[in-house]
Amino acid sequence: MAKGEYKGPEIVFENVTKEYPNRVKALDNVSFTIEPGEFVFLMGHSGSGKSSLIKLMMLEERPTSGKITIGDDDLSEIKGGKIPYYRRKIGVVFQDFRIIKSKSVSENVSFAMEITGEKRKEIARKVDLVLNIVGLQRKAGEMPDCLSGGEQQRIAIARAIVNVPGLIIADEPTGNLDPANSVEIMNLLEKINEKGATVVVATHERELAERMGKRIIMLNHGVKSDSNDDASAVFGGDSDE
Amino acid sequence: MNNSIFSKIRVFFYMLRQGAKNILQNMFMIFASVSVIFASLMIIGALVSVSANMQTIIDHYNDRPEIRINFKSHVTEDACLAVKEKLSADPCIEEVTFISAEENMQGMLETFEDDGNGDLFAGYTDNEALRFVSLDVDLDSTVSGEEFENYIYNQIEGVDSVRNIAGIVNKLETVKVVVRTCSVIAIIVFGCLSVLLVFNTVKLTVFARRREIEIMKYIGATDVFIVGPFIIEGFFVGLVGSVISYGVLKGVYSLVYEYFMKNTLFGDSVELVPFESMAGSFLLWFVVAGVALGVSAGSLAVKRHVKV
Incomplete structure (x- = not known):
């Protein structure tokens, strides 16, 4: 995969508020822009609104108010039947890997292409390619349970990138990994970012995020501030900053 | 995004493969579901056959004079x-x-x-x-x-016997109403039972694959792609159940038909409806009912899980 193969979209949140039916306000008037091809960390404690923000980007939830634009897509205009096609433009990685234990490494990855009706030959070629990128080409036929946590997360990353999505969303991707594996996964995400993908990583591991030297968007009780902002002055929240 | 007709065909065959896999992995429950559909359709088919023949017998007697007096x-x-x-x-x-x-x-x-x-x-x-x-x-x-x-x-x-055909017809009409009522009740009860059992069978598969379904949603699988294999499973159960019940009903009916052709009914030879004249309707309705039961149960079982 050459540099620029991934067409990372711009992400724009404009005054987005998300309130759940139980009156819990997960996000409160959050605005930010992530540039095309940017690598950004979403940071905050549990309950800070990171997951809600990711759910909004995945169209798992809709905002109570405000507007979200990802690339050419105004998310409010994407209705039910179009959501799967929108999600194919996003690669998603979870803390608990979410790989299918009954499928081999290569099957877990090819699965993401089968839903699009891709040709078997093309699937085999691309699966081989991405397993090479994540360093699992020699373990293609193995079952996930035989692999370490770091390797299982690499399967999830391979699955996330096999359809060459412009946007990679990783929700606590290193949450279940030791420090060495965490660094490897971050390096892998950075490598994908260098090829043009916009990468958004939600994490509560401040040290890891700071070591990467990327922009950090702080969330605290649903209120946002950039790492370089004076959170209190700009947003009035009790940010970590 | 590849939206060509070929990609849709490939997706369809993928769903077929997954459906077949579900069936092979869940053979015992599939057998139970097929049995329930078979039993339901057999009972309904038997009642419908009796009802159809009741009408033929009534028509036969309606063509006769109401009373026949035989003298010594x-x-x-x-x-x-x-x-x-x-x-x-x-x-x-x-x-x-x-x-x-x-x-x-x-x-x-x-x-x-x-x-x-x-x-x-x-x-x-x-x-x-x-x-x-x-x-x-x-x-x-x-x-x-x-x-x-x-x-x-x-x-x-000098009267030897009086055959009151009208009396026979009245009794047959009463039996016909009872049989028809039983048929309607049987269709409702056994229909619901079949849906429930096939629903539970497919639900087991859905439960076993719930994580896979969740992942499918996140990576952009359409509802049709997710639901498809489970509907295929329900379709298979319904189709097999209906075809088996059709075959068995045909065999049993032929035996009953032959028996009545050799013996008299109310001292009179009455021609029953040959199975061949009902075969087309039976096959069609059995397959439609079986497949509808299977597909609706399969769809219901997976419905909640596609809402991610």
């Missing part, structure tokens, strides 16, 4: 015609038809010939004990068959 063999044609005159004068009687001993003998001969025993009976055609005259009577609606039957036995000399 010593009663002469003149005596019988005198009774005819007497009955014809009664305003409650619409029509009286005389049947000669010759016609009765011919009728009996035909019945024996139909049963393949024509040669056996041929030697008895001159036997005086078997020669008798009859009257066919049509009553108007103000008189009941039972009342008239009693009147004939009590007031007319």
Whole structure:
């Protein structure tokens, strides 16, 4: 995969508020822009609104108010039947890997292409390619349970990138990994970012995020501030900053 | 995004493969579901067959005169015609038809010939004990068959037997209503039972694959792609259940049909509906009902899980 193969979209949140039916306000008037091809960390404690923000980007939830634009897509205009096609433009990685234990490494990855009706030959070629990128080409036929946590997360990353999505969303991707594996996964995400993908990583591991030297968007009780902002002055929240 | 017709065909075959995989991994419950659909359709099919034949039998008797009076063999044609005159004068009687001993003998001969025993009976055609005259009577609606039957036995000399066809028809009509009501109840009860069992079978597969379904949603699988294999599983259960029940019903019905063709019903040879004349409708409705039950149960089972 050459540099620029991934067409990372711009992400724009404009005054987005998300309130759940139980009156819990997960996000409160959050605005930010992530540039095309940017690598950004979403940071905050549990309950800070990171997951809600990711759910909004995945169209798992809709905002109570405000507007979200990802690339050419105004998310409010994407209705039910179009959501799967929108999600194919996003690669998603979870803390608990979410790989299918009954499928081999290569099957877990090819699965993401089968839903699009891709040709078997093309699937085999691309699966081989991405397993090479994540360093699992020699373990293609193995079952996930035989692999370490770091390797299982690499399967999830391979699955996330096999359809060459412009946007990679990783929700606590290193949450279940030791420090060495965490660094490897971050390096892998950075490598994908260098090829043009916009990468958004939600994490509560401040040290890891700071070591990467990327922009950090702080969330605290649903209120946002950039790492370089004076959170209190700009947003009035009790940010970590 | 590859939206070509070929990619859709590939997705369809992928769903078929997954459906087949579900079936192979869940054989015991599939067997249970097929059995329930089979049993339900058999019971419904049996009731519908009985109902269809009830109508044929009723139509058969409706074509007959309401009352037939058979006289003893010593009663002469003149005596019988005198009774005819007497009955014809009664305003409650619409029509009286005389049947000669010759016609009765011919009728009996035909019945024996139909049963393949024509040669056996041929030697008895001159036997005086078997020669008798009859009257066919049509009553108007103000008189009941039972009342008239009693009147004939009590007031007319030389009567051997009275066949009250109207009475038989009334009883058959009552049985037909009961059978039809039972059919409707059976369709509802067994329909619900089948949906419930197939629902649970597919639900087991869905439960086993819930994580896979969740992942599918996140990576952009359409609802059709997710639901497809489970609907195929339900379709398979319904199709197999319906085809087996059709085959078994056909076999059982043929045996019953042959039995009634060799034996008489109410002392009369009644032609039942041959299975061939119902086969097309049965096959169509069994397959439609079986597949509809299976598919609806499969869709219901997976519905909640596609909402991610």
